[in-house]
Amino acid sequence: MTVKQATFETARLRLEPLEPVHADAVVGLFTDPVMSTYLGTDLSQGGLARTMVDNRLAYEGPPELGHWAIIRGEQVIGLAHLRPSQELPAGLPEIGWYLGAPYGGAGLATEAARALLRHGLDELRLASVWALVHVDNTPSLNLAARLGFLPVGEGHHYNGPHRVHVALPGTGTASTC
Numbered sequence: 001m002t003v004k005q006a007t008f009e010t011a012r013l014r015l016e017p018l019e020p021v022h023a024d025a026v027v028g029l030f031t032d033p034v035m036s037t038y039l040g041t042d043l044s045q046g047g048l049a050r051t052m053v054d055n056r057l058a059y060e061g062p063p064e065l066g067h068w069a070i071i072r073g074e075q076v077i078g079l080a081h082l083r084p085s086q087e088l089p090a091g092l093p094e095i096g097w098y099l100g101a102p103y104g105g106a107g108l109a110t111e112a113a114r115a116l117l118r119h120g121l122d123e124l125r126l127a128s129v130w131a132l133v134h135v136d137n138t139p140s141l142n143l144a145a146r147l148g149f150l151p152v153g154e155g156h157h158y159n160g161p162h163r164v165h166v167a168l169p170g171t172g173t174a175s176t177c
Helices: 020-030 048-057 108-123 138-146
Strands: 014-017 066-072 075-084 093-099 129-134 150-157 160-167
Touching: 014 108, 020 048, 020 066, 020 075, 048 066, 066 108, 075 108, 093 108, 108 129, 108 138, 129 138, 138 160
Parallel strands: 093 129
Antiparallel strands: 014 066, 066 075, 075 093, 129 160, 150 160
């Protein structure tokens, strides 16, 4: 039996494995220049958002990991990933979350990231999950702290300065909330 990406239901959200049916909505989110504030590349220019989505759709890593569309009701409001890192050594599992600007401040990114973190640590029994958060991205730094990520350093990742965080099984709030 082949393991594949799961779909997650939370109190307010559904996280579905990223599929071509989500592509236009995700591209629409990332063509807002605000979404590129901490990315190191302005995805609102020259079709870069479409290229980013196409690259994520072409993911060929472990089948239980990958990229998810964050959906509220029937609307795609964000994108998340739990996949081998392209920035950290040895393909360490990296989590990331992106929420459209109109949906920020309501705890939705926390809800989505918590579901993926639980999946990684509790269900897949990963030894760790890593997060790279831009040093100026205060909302995401706060989110990482709420989920129990431990700051372990800084580095130049994704074309800019990022704090490196790690979550370990049995620590923080991922498995207790």
